[in-house]
Amino acid sequence: MQMLRRGITVKTSYGVKPEMSCVVGAVKGKVPVLFDGGIRRGTDVFKALALGAQAVLIGRPAVYGLAAKGEYGVKRVIEMLRDELELTMALSGCPTLNHISRKHVRTKHERPRAML
Numbered sequence: 001m002q003m004l005r006r007g008i009t010v011k012t013s014y015g016v017k018p019e020m021s022c023v024v025g026a027v028k029g030k031v032p033v034l035f036d037g038g039i040r041r042g043t044d045v046f047k048a049l050a051l052g053a054q055a056v057l058i059g060r061p062a063v064y065g066l067a068a069k070g071e072y073g074v075k076r077v078i079e080m081l082r083d084e085l086e087l088t089m090a091l092s093g094c095p096t097l098n099h100i101s102r103k104h105v106r107t108k109h110e111r112p113r114a115m116l
């Protein structure tokens with residue numbers, strides 16, 4: 001976790017973690033919380049936003065796009081993430097980003113036993 005002058009970055013190396021909602025709960029909306037690390041798909045963006053992040057940061061996917069196709073590759077990576085996020089929102093009944101909420105994600109412990 002990095003404390004910035006105007007916000008907090010929750011940084012992991014392996015994807016969205018439910019613990020992020022603890023950080024969001026602790027800051028009580030006083031500063032923005034950004035999620036960084038392991039965002040690879042639009043569903044990862046959706047999960048981070050559902051757990052309370054105001055935004056996500058991407059590192060390696062942009063670098064991979066750059067290495068593969070230069071500027072066009074970086075644009076495509078961002079387009080793919082956006083398309084996947086929009087599809088996930090549509091499938092979850094969220095017409096806007098503001099509709100994404102904590103009720104849209106379940107942690108391992110919140111799963112009904114019948115689904116195990």
Ligand SMILES: Cc1cc2nc3c(=O)[nH]c(=O)nc-3n(C[C@H](O)[C@H](O)[C@H](O)COP(=O)(O)O)c2cc1C
Pocket residue numbers: 011012013036037038039057058059060061063
């Ligand atoms: C090429 C490159 C340079 C980076 N430089 C820094 C840096 O100077 N300081 C830093 O805190 N993190 C740096 N990072 C880490 C990213 O900010 C980010 O936390 C990390 O890449 C995890 O996100 P990812 O899983 O999307 O790659 C760098 C990452 C990459 C790929």
